[in-house]
Amino acid sequence: MSTVKFTEDHEWIRVDGDTGTIGITDYAQEQLGDVVYVELPEVGRQVEKGKDMAVVESVKAASEVYAPVTGSVTAINDKLSAEPATVNSAAMGDGWFVKIKLSNPAELDKLMDEASYKKYVEGLG
Amino acid sequence: MSEAPGPLQKTPLHPLHAELGARLVPFAGYEMPVQYPTGIVAEHQHTRAAAGLFDVSHMGQIRLTAKAGQNAAAVLETLVPGDIQGLVPGRMRYTQFTNANGGILDDLMVANTGDHLMLVVNAGRKVEDAAHLRKHLADRVEIEELFSRGLIALQGPLAADVLGRFAPQCRAMPFMTAAFLTIDGVTCYVTRSGYTGEDGYEISMPGEAALPLTRRLLREPEVKPIGLGARDSLRLEAGLCLHGNDIDATTTPVEAGLNWSIAKRRREQGGFIGAEIIQRQFRDGAPRKLVGIKPEGRAPVRAHAEIRDRQGKLIGIITSGGFGPTANGPVAMGYVAAANAAAGTPLQVIVRDKALDCAVAPLPFVKHRYFRG
16 A cells, blocks of 8 residues: 655655655646656665755756655656656656655655645645 | 846736736736746747747837937937848848947847837836937937837747738738738738747737737637747747847847848948947957857756866856757757857756756757748
């Protein structure tokens, strides 16, 4: 049974055991507009909660993507190099960025669940 | 561009943008649509394939009329290096307001209506431009800011088909000509021009007519509204300079590769502000040049990124950069030292502390498709 958690910076993480799959939310992709390039970390890199993990570029601008939790990258979504627009069409699915092995699963407790995130986004207007 | 505090101005088409679901952003003191729901890439591609309609009413329309015994074109030539006296009625030209260093205070279009000169200047500079005109020319020409007028651009290969349904004469107008045409009952000043690299028109109309006329044009099946986001990607692919990015008070027309906009007579005679410096650069060459830059990979390079030669020496700076939907890849422009300006010269651009391999590329990135008649 996987759980999905959300950050205030509009990343999501879907957790299965000690592995988390990370992407940006539908709200984030919509705010960015057409995604034209995604820069992903190398497999094996340590990412730290709240620190830069990836970069997503729209036509207009480059935006940082932050790691929702601390861990080491075990896989990256190669599909995004050829088809970055997958982030727009399937932000919560095929448009995932990286998989990480969680160093400290307790960090998940501080993230929002889906209902809280939905409320958070509504509050942004 | 930094945004001054205070309430944002609205163009006559503002209510329409909201209705069409635009994302509105502050731009040059106005609240303007950056994109509509279909998004920048689709808007860009639609403009290259059919007809895109842009609200450019925020730009400054200024009318100059000669006072008794004066020649408005000769008077304006004291502030710009373009050949304005050579403009016959019904023709227009691109030029620049220069400063004492030969730098570009603003770039503009000048059309000869027969009775007047009609100027279109950048939104972010229009107040300063009007003051500049008044300071130098008020004794010899009347200067009228027509800032409440509407201005739309209809751009793309089907623009002539669309506008031709309303005013058939527009079809035969060559690029960079102008005429008063009646469109849907409204007298408009129409120029065959634009800033996308495509065929098309800019249509100036009374402010109160802008909303109904624009709604009417948007009912044509080929026409879709296009925001500032696609306007920027279109002009960048077309290799056209954006004031405040690629050209400003510190860059000369020669450095910016705008030599084509300065006729031989003006190069020889001078007679505009900063002429000595611009004439010297024509003679001896400019120390740096604005060039097209094509990254080899997929990552966009953006304005303000450093340009280095392949040995790592700093040689310039990116002034515009992004993703070109028609070029189907990243495209950029920037200044490099004259020695590095030849097409094909290998360069590096520093993005997030990494050196990305790039090369100087010929401009435009996407071929212009103007109607030359």
